[in-house]
Structures are given as structure tokens and as C-alpha cells.
Amino acid sequence: MNNIIILPIIIPFIVGALLIIFAKHHKLQRVISGLTSIILLLFAIYLAVLVYMDGIIVLEAxxxxxxxxxxxxADMFATLMLLLTAILAIACLFFAFKTITPKRERFYFYPFYFFLLVGVNGAFLTGDIFNLFVFFEVLLLASYGLIVHGGTKYQLRESFKYVIINVFTSALFVVAVAWLYSVTGTLNMAHLSERVAELEQTGVVNTIAMMLFIVFATKGALFPLYFWLPKSYFGPPAAIAALFGGLLTKVGIYAIIRVFTLIFYHDAGYTHKTIITIAAGFTMLLGVLGAVSQFDFKRILSYHIISQVGYMVMGLGIFxxxxxxxxxxYIAHHMIVKTALFLFEGATKRVTGVSDLKQMGGLLKTHPWLAWLFFITAISLAGIPPFSGFFSKFPIILAGFQEGQYVIAGVALLVGLLTLFSMMKIFSYVFWGKQKHTEEQANIKIGKLLAPIAPLVALTIILGLAAEPMFQYSLEVAEQIMDPQIYVDSVLKE
Structure with missing residues (x-):
């Protein structure tokens, strides 16, 4: 039974390799890719239920x-991330079927897509910190292929920063892992949890912890290491930008939460309540200010990725x-909503041909379904009830006030207000007002583009209306990861 947890890694790896052979057969690639994504989603649901009912599953290779x-x-946190990844992957893939050109398909779009899932799923499931580095490299290599896919000058220029910064952080990752091994003599996360707890060299441990935090903060786009993201995510097609915006930064956030609840939790006053909390506050504030200052649909969404990951790290900082x-x-909410918003941008651009807000207007009249589905998703991102954004932000801000973290809680409230302002700016410019697109553009049918987005919108509504059971599940996940002994006992069988 334990062998099943390797399937989220093996299945996309085999399919990705198979799709290389059929690179010139676009219809066959789509059929194989679509069926595989559905299978991965069903398996992710099964694995999440199995772990919830029977406890942590461990595979000793x-x-x-x-x-x-x-x-x-596979614990509750890992299986939740696998499930969210499968949902995002299937939505972006089916959107890509309608938007990715044959020219892009011919250059191994689908193999790169599934190799990316190999790295992402592996990062969620690994119990070894060196293999966390390995799976990070797998997903990064695939992301390099996807982020320049199509080879426009803008993509190549802006993606250069993305590649360079990740090369340097990968080198720092290796150095940090080597230093950690020299101090503890192990790389198994459960064993590290025990060894670090026994060490009295808090200075050395905190230094290694901060090195790893810098690595994961760069990949998660936290202050002050977020500068690479907005322009890098602006270049790729909507389906790729949506997958990156909804998923890739969350792998970095997952790594931060995993490492700082399982391994480096002994000096929380310094690592969590000082460094992580300060980083979260600046990330939220500067990210949303960047969004407010923009007048490009896609760039606003890109800056909001930065501001929103601050909420996730804020929750860890309060601890x-x-x-x-x-x-x-909030991770569950944001992955779903942010993916949907990037796909909405792609659907909007299909009609208008532009992403500059000042060149758009009147889509509410010609494409009302697009307008109102976007509106629901936008106010959910801003944290307006009864959608998931409100019920995921509320416990974080409430905990901030309860713990006396008034400044960070106040920043979180201000960021929510500015997020609402920027999203309403998009709605007023793009969907409200005078129609600026031609009648020919007004007659463009986008029902097939909305089909993979609508389930994401439905999920943000469901996550809001079913806030009590969803939060109870999140609380059980939090209690499990905040008690490292549960993880240690499951892996080391003590």
C-alpha cells in the first residue's frame, strides 16, 4: 500500500517521456495529457482521503x-498540496488546449508540463532535504523550458533574470544542505528534527536556517527577493502564467512551512516572530503597492502574487x-483564485487583443459571463465575504491581534483594502464603461475558454460557504505539522 505514494511522481514522469516521442502528433498529445491529468486528480483525491482516514504514509525506497x-x-499537508496541484494542472491544461498554438505545442509543451509536475509533486512528498533540492531542480529545469516557450524577445530577455537568480539560489541551497549535514550527520527531515533539537549551537543552526529561508524566499517571491517575478510571469502565454502564478511560488512557501515547523522551530522568537514576520509584512505591503501602481492586467496580477504570499508567511511567523x-x-484559496485570475486575463486578451487597462472597456455588455465570473474571483482575492478569501484571511489576522502582533495585523488589513482597490480598478476599466473593442471582437465566443475556469470560481464559492469544515480540516493539518513528533515517529517508526 505504501508504494502508491510514488505514483504522483512516476505517472507524470512516464507520460512526459512518452509525449516526447509523440511531439509532432498534437491531437494524440492532447488526449494522453488530458487523460493523465484526470487520473492524477482522481488519485490525489484518493490519497488525501486515505491519509486523512489512516494517517501518514511512508515509503522507504x-x-x-x-x-x-x-x-x-505523505502527510495531510503534502496530500492537500498534491490535490491542489492536480486541480490547477487540469484547469491550466484544458485552457491550454484552446489557446496554445500548434507552433508552441511542437516544441515539447506537454513534456515540459508533466516534467514540471514531477518536480512539484516530488517536492511535496520527499522526506529528505537533499531530494527536496533535487526535485526543486527538476521543476526549475521544466519551468525554464515553459517560461521561454514560444521564444519571443520579451520572454527571453526577462526570463534570463529568472534563470540566473534560480541558479544562484540553487548553489546556496547546496551549500546550506552541506553545512547542515556537516553539523547533524543526516539529511532525512525526521532525523534532522531530532538532531537539531539536541544541538546546543543555536547560532550555527539559525545561520543555516536563514540560508535555507533565503533560498525558499527567493523561490516563493518574498521581500526583498521578489524582483524577478512580475516581468518574468508577464511574458508566457496565459495557461503557463496561470500555472506559475498559482503553483510555483507555493512550492517555495510549502518548503518554508515544512522546514520551519519540522526542523527549525526551536528559536521561534528569532526565526518566526522576527525575521519571518518582518519579511511577510514588507512582502504584503510592497507587493500590493506595485499592483496599485500598474495599469496592465497581467502585471497587476503578477504583483498580487507577491503581496498574497505574504499572508501565508505571516501565518507561519505568528506561529x-x-x-x-x-x-x-489561504494557500488553498490563493492557488485556486490566482490561477483563475490569470486564465481570465488570457480570455480577456483573446477578445480585446491587449492587456493595457486603458485600451479596454465595455466587456460587461458583450461578455457578461466573463465579467461576473471575474468579479466573483476578484472580490474573493480581496477578502470580501462570503468567499474563501475572507475566511482564510480572518484567522490569520485574528491570530495576529491575539498574539499582540498589531503592526503586521494592521498591514494585512491595509493590504486587503488596497487589493480590493486594484481589483476594482481592473473591473472598472476592463468590464465597465464604454466599449473600446470592435464589433468583430465583441462577437468572439469564449465559452470554451470559460469552461476550465468556471470550476475554479465554483471552488472559491464552495470554500467560502463551507468555511467551517474547510477551516477544521486546515486546523487538523496545522496541528499535525506543528507537532513534529508525529512526523518523526511515522518516519523513524519509534
């Missing part, structure tokens, strides 16, 4: 016992079960 062998670990549960709830 090659039957080598931990901590000596490689282990994969109470309520705050961490809110952060997990």
Missing part, C-alpha cells in the same frame, strides 16, 4: 530503513495553530 535510505512521506491553519487555508 529500496526497502532501506530511514534515516539511511530515501523516504517519501500558533490558528495562524498556521489560516495560512494553509
Amino acid at each position: 529500496g526497502d532501506w530503513p530511514a534515516p539511511f535510505g530515501i523516504v517519501l512521506v 500558533t495553530p490558528l495562524a498556521v491553519a489560516g495560512a494553509i487555508y
